[in-house]
Amino acid sequence: MLKPTYINPYGFALSAVCLTVSFPIFADTDINVLNNLEVKRQDISVPLANDFYEGADIEQYWYSEKLDGIRAFWNGEQLFTRTGKPIIAPEWFTQGLPKEKLDGELWAGRGHFSQVQRTVLDQKPDEDDWKNIQYMAFDLVESGTYDQRYQHLQRIVSRSNNQYLALVKQSPIDSTAFLYQNLQSVETKMGEGIMLRKIKSHYQGGRTDDLLKLKSFQDDEATVIGYKPGKGKNLNRTGSLYVEWKDGKRFYIGSGLTNELRNTPPALGEKVTFRFNGYTRSGLPRFARFIHVRSESL
Known part of the structure; x- marks a missing residue:
């Protein structure tokens, strides 16, 4: 089996090993100081909506x-x-x-x-x-x-x-x-x-x-694992984000990317929120379009 390769907008390949070691590692306990008071991450359980x-x-x-x-x-x-x-x-x-x-x-x-x-x-x-x-x-x-x-x-x-x-x-x-x-x-x-x-x-x-x-549309999150080079007016910029969704399904998201994001796309490993309308026969999101980068802190 070939080792997966991730292509970035700068024209060189990053191996899966590079992708792994490039992620920052955060401690489980995030401590902030506010008004001389230590405030630690808390265990919180809030109601979450179903469709x-x-x-x-x-x-x-x-x-x-x-x-x-x-x-x-x-x-x-x-x-x-x-x-x-x-x-x-x-x-x-x-x-x-x-x-x-x-x-x-x-x-x-x-x-x-x-x-x-x-x-x-x-x-x-x-x-x-x-x-x-x-x-x-x-x-x-x-x-x-x-x-x-x-x-x-x-x-x-x-x-x-x-x-x-x-x-x-x-x-x-x-x-x-x-x-x-x-x-x-x-x-x-x-x-x-x-x-x-x-x-x-x-x-x-x-x-x-x-x-x-x-909602009249659906939305979800996926992880950026690569980029597809742009063409035409997007030459030398990011054309699409290559993302991995649930169950390991992968696809490209190009719609919704601003010029700024095409010049400086979300980093490998970041989660992005996308919007779509139903599913294809193969179970992939139909008409997927980028909405925003979703912070892990949320």
Whole structure:
């Protein structure tokens, strides 16, 4: 069997051995210092959505817009990503946040995920960039059903004097047609989709049908393992990313790459988020298009 070779835009080959040793190695415990306090990575388990399916009893759910930001867990003292990595936010951003544990999204508006990712994962917070971000709370980590938690969350947000804390509005669903009409409205405004939360569900971590996501497209992540040289106007630049998906499936992603990314593509081993519409007969994503680099810290 031939050893796999990875081609980069600079015209020389990298062996699989080179690829392996070029990866940085991180310690399991990531310790940051904030206001003279050591903040360690925490074990956090948040609810994760399954895809919406036909036949779901929509009368048991409320819906809200799916925000294209970074999931953030507030433990009453510190913000963390959903993987438990501390988020180093300016003190004025978190000042006045409640002592209760919140689940929400750091968001800068539709289409600004890259800006949020760059800002939130910066170990030295940029004061100006953080002013463009809000913490959009959609759940409260406590006992009780979701409708009970949401009522309590409404009171918490309304009493807060933190201008960067906001509530994600939840609304009942009249019908499946109503749901898809709202999906179309959200996507027309460049929103990502819709989230559905089961009203009588309790807060629990992991994949669950208590939380569903509805989009007219699908998205997933793949690992960059090589590059395809460009042609024509992209001569001497990256034409496509060669990626490895689940079950070892490999394919190229060229659509969605900006000129900047073609000049300086994501590094080998980085994960990228891509969007697609269904599958080919061989089970590969159809019409795959690049969205953004996905940080391992998330």
